[in-house]
Amino acid sequence: MSWLVVFLMLASAALAEDPQRILFIGNSYTGVNKLPDVFLEVVKSAGRKEPVVKSSTPGGRTLKQQLGIVGSTKLIEEGGWDVVVLQGQSQEPAVAETDEAVRKEFLESAAELCRRVRAKSPKAKIYFYETWARHPDYWTESKKASAMGKDPKEMQGRLRKWYGVAAKENGATLVPCGEAWEINYAAPMPVRLHQKDNSHPEPVGTYLNALIFFGKIYGVKAPAPQWTGKVDEAQAKLMQGYAAKVLK
Helix, strand or coil: CCHHHHHHHHHHHHHHHCCCEEEEECCHHHHCCCHHHHHHHHHHHCCCCCCEEEEECCCCCCHHHHCCCHHHHHHHHHCCCCEEEECCCCCHHHHCCCCHHHHHHHHHHHHHHHHHHHHHCCCCEEEEECCCCCCCCHHHHCCCHHHHCCCHHHHHHHHHHHHHHHHHHCCCEEECHHHHHHHHHHCCCCCCCECCCCCCECHHHHHHHHHHHHHHHHCCCCCCCCCCCCCCHHHHHHHHHHHHHHHC
């Protein structure tokens, strides 16, 4: 059997195993710049089998609130999902470090969402979306910042910790988007990934997140799609490098 035949057989098997139905449950950190759509463009650009991608992204909602949002619960109950992504409110995992009530609610709601997903989609792989710390300027502009940690580094550590706990306790996978944001801002010439509100992502930040989701879900260590959307080629290459660092 020639190497070309073997290669084609392996490629065909990989495509057959690609997820066919993917669901994002989150809020504005998923909805701004339409992360699910950007992710889908990355998937298509990489030559992978195009999945059905749906989402529910009501702004500012916690995991507990998602349990009562009809748009989210209907999609979960629709079932047949191969992949489900869960994202909490941007501050809740960070505040969970010092607030026992928030921590309890976050972890219990994560578990209940996973239970509901698996009741309708028993074969689904569940991913927790580790988001990013606020921009350093937030700590000089908001009196509320201290509840999330003394600086972006501490906030990111808390997000990493509690999303990691939620993933481990529920047999899910962590998607380390915030890790890549941290690497970017530690660079000598960081790209501005935050909008002016020091919270939500610029398109380049959403592109970086989409690369990491593609890498985690499809098992690609160094995603380098030709499609870059609203991101210029130089920044796209830089983001691809950051994605590869957290996916290795």
